[in-house]
Amino acid sequence: MPTSIVLEQSFDFLHMVWMLPKGWGKSHGRNRHGQDGRKLCPRQEISDADAKDAALLEGIMRLDTLSVPDKRRRLVQELAPRLTDGYLFVQRDMLNRIFRAALGRRRVGRDVDEDDRVVSSHAQLKGRMQNWHKAQKTSCGLPKRVSRAKRLMSWSLEHVSRLLRSPIYLGSSSQKLRSRKATARKRYIIRDAIYWVPLIMITMGVRPEEILQAAVPDVVRRGGILCLFVGDEEDAVLKNEQSRRVLPIPQILLDLGFREWVVAKSRSGETWLFPDIQPDRPHGRRSQIFGDRLRNLFKTLKLQDPREDIYAMRRTLSSKLMGLGIDTGTRQRILGHLEGTTVDKHYSDHGLLELKDLLDSVDYGIDVGHDRGFAFPIIVGTRTALQAALDVDVALSDQREVSAVQLRDAETDEIVFEATISGRKAPSTFPWNECGALEEKDVAARIISLVDDILVLRDLHLEAGATPEDIRQLLAHARTAIEGLLHCVRQIAQAWRAHRSQTTEIGANSVPSLQVRAKVSYAYSPFAANHSTTACAAWLRFGPRIANM
DNA sequence: TCGCATAAAATGAGAATGGA
DNA sequence: TCCATTCTCATTTTATGCGA
Structure with a gap:
């Protein structure tokens, strides 16, 4: 069918757009009156970025001393960021308008059959993008292509x-x-x-x-x-x-x-x-x-x-x-x-x-x-009431039970703790592939002691003249925070069971001192993990409510 | 879900300004 | 005078809201 070739062509075009480096559109220099700027060739920009990325990837893969998470961190930081998935949908919409102007509503409209489309539907593009994401991973799950999605949060x-x-x-x-x-x-x-x-x-x-x-x-x-x-x-x-x-x-x-x-x-x-x-x-x-x-x-x-x-x-x-x-x-x-x-x-x-x-x-x-x-x-x-922040990633099994946990320092992104829970099917892709397995109880115990440490350490940083009594109080304070954290982790799973597709804010009451940011990813859907703000992320804050449910 | 719209951030350029 | 900072603007990029 000739039309399917056209659809493939529009996919090809969108894939090319998807691979454009983030800054390419802004480097033309025509941003002031009477400015000639310079002409940029999008294909050239892509192949330049590809070449640079490939060289970087090769160099990093050769570093045997680096752990896989460290390799990933460097890649995420140093690879040339490309346009975001969300922006690609904006581009698709524009392409759609262009084609509709040219071919009319009967050929390009929302009720046109999937097979007869010239420009893919959102759903089709989503599916196709899944494959693109898969193709952009190395055999050990490291990213070959990154973007810089904006994660909207409040100021710490x-x-x-x-x-x-x-x-x-x-x-x-x-x-x-x-x-x-x-x-x-x-x-x-x-x-x-x-x-x-x-x-x-x-x-x-x-x-x-x-x-x-x-x-x-x-x-x-x-x-x-x-x-x-x-x-x-x-x-x-x-x-x-x-x-x-x-x-x-x-x-x-x-x-x-x-x-x-x-x-x-x-x-x-x-x-x-x-x-x-x-x-x-x-x-x-x-x-x-x-x-x-x-x-x-x-x-x-x-x-x-x-x-x-x-x-x-x-x-x-x-x-x-x-x-x-x-x-x-x-x-x-x-x-x-x-x-x-x-x-x-x-x-x-x-x-x-x-x-x-x-x-x-x-x-x-x-x-x-x-x-x-x-x-x-x-x-x-x-007087900063210190608020330690941790990013929490939780993977769920297909029974929607917590199967792996990763805690990262929100400021440094350093992995503080990671583990899969033994007996549950945890994801094998990054970032979970390096995790050791622990019993559920041990995971909880480890998190408790860690959060304690982090909070106490942070507080000790601040209080130069702290007395033993202060420290006792800090410990007592930290304990509530941990209970809150565990409650939160439990809540994520529960909330997820109830509402898979919405952004949620979940909290435990009266624990103002620890801020937890959490992301939930599905063990069985690597694609979902890349859509942190829309489909599968849950930002957790301590507080009394479950919002937007 | 799709199509369209909008708010705001990000980027890059050049000119103006400030301070030592 | 020199260099860093600030200001402004055009333009692209990102995320999200709304109504059909």
């Missing part, structure tokens, strides 16, 4: 703490170069968007765009509580209050002098809270320009992390609220309200007070104090 407390200890908050030696550390003589703290917006995002959970367009009169007192009206429309200042959300300003911002800062703005006749951030010309949005600036700054401050980007700051509040043991309904209402998705846009004055109390209960360990050099309160330090 360490990250927040590092931000709060940066020159943005502790002071810079120059008013313009904010990344320069303050010196004994020169110390400037500039309270503009760069200063306030990250704080507002982590304490109030609003989007940058919403806060950036706030006007001075949007900050008002209501029932004795200082509040902010936020709206997501342009000309927000012209909209009536009825159509906009009202959020209480958390205590920590008040302690930092937010009210006085706004009053000063108002006195000097300012209209906007953040006049330095103007809408950009092409889209009329402020978040673009703000994001660019903050990203630039984070880059020089070495605060950037592909897993924890600016937008992820907002999620920090959500996960902290979960960690506080706030029940599902309330939390969803708060977050819904914070995110502007709920119908009940208005809180009564009493509700506002309640909401403020909730926001205030989230503790980022910010110490506010005064300094002779400044007329306003400043951050003098952070």
Whole structure:
């Protein structure tokens, strides 16, 4: 059948796109007015990347001293990243549109038979991609092709703490170069968007765009509580209050002098809270320009992390609220309200007070104090309630029982512990192929002692003058965390049994000090393991609820 | 599930600016 | 003056939401 040849051709084309190095489209240099840039040949880009990758793979395979997991880690880091699977679907959609424009709806449409297609359906492409992924593995399961999928997460407390200890908050030696550390003589703290917006995002959970367009009169007192009206429309200042959300300003911002800062703005006749951030010309949005600036700054401050980007700051509040043991309904209402998705846009004055109390209960360990050099309160330090983070990978047998566990340090990605459970059919592919088998009970015992060690070690790092009593308390604290961890692992299996295809957030109550990120992969579906964010990943946080189930 | 839309991040370029 | 940093913009890449 001639059409099937066409379908194969479109598969070939998509496969080629799939092999494109991630950055190829951005290296043409035509990103400013009147720029000629340079012509790039996609096939050439692919074969260059292929050649480099092949050489790297060969070199690494020859290193006999390296363990297989170490080899993999190096490959994942050093292979040229290609376009992501998700983006390929976007490309497929575009190809589909092109063909439909050319051939009409009868030849290209969603109801065309699979066999008669010119461009594959999503389902067909998914299936085909499975084979492509298989072909991109060496015989020992090492990857020959990698991509850099974005995993959206919330900022860890360490990250927040590092931000709060940066020159943005502790002071810079120059008013313009904010990344320069303050010196004994020169110390400037500039309270503009760069200063306030990250704080507002982590304490109030609003989007940058919403806060950036706030006007001075949007900050008002209501029932004795200082509040902010936020709206997501342009000309927000012209909209009536009825159509906009009202959020209480958390205590920590008040302690930092937010009210006085706004009053000063108002006195000097300012209209906007953040006049330095103007809408950009092409889209009329402020978040673009703000994001660019903050990203630039984070880059020089070495605060950037592909897993924890600016937008992820907002999620920090959500996960902290979960960690506080706030029940599902309330939390969803708060977050819904914070995110502007709920119908009940208005809180009564009493509700506002309640909401403020909730926001205030989230503790980022910010110490506010005064300094002779400044007329306003400043951050003098952070007491980080340390939150050790572990990435947990769990493989399930086809009976959906836990068959293998791998714990990795979230910061270093170092494997802390891995084991398969004896008597269960564990996956034989990477990363499970190197695991030794242990009895279920031993696995649990080992995890317990490990988590203990990690937490205690981390805490000992911080507390220079810790007493034996402190250590006893740490141990007691760690024990709850472990129980939570085990509970979590059990929950993963349970949740998975119930709902195989949804992203889940699972938690155990009242264990705020250990953050567990977990990924579940199916022993019998190597393809699924590559779709960490959609089909088969479960991010676990400690908290009282199972979300999105 | 598919088709389409959108938000935001990422990248690279050049110009402007800051500081020593 | 030199070099690093910052700012801005065009453009690509990534993930996700919504409605049929």
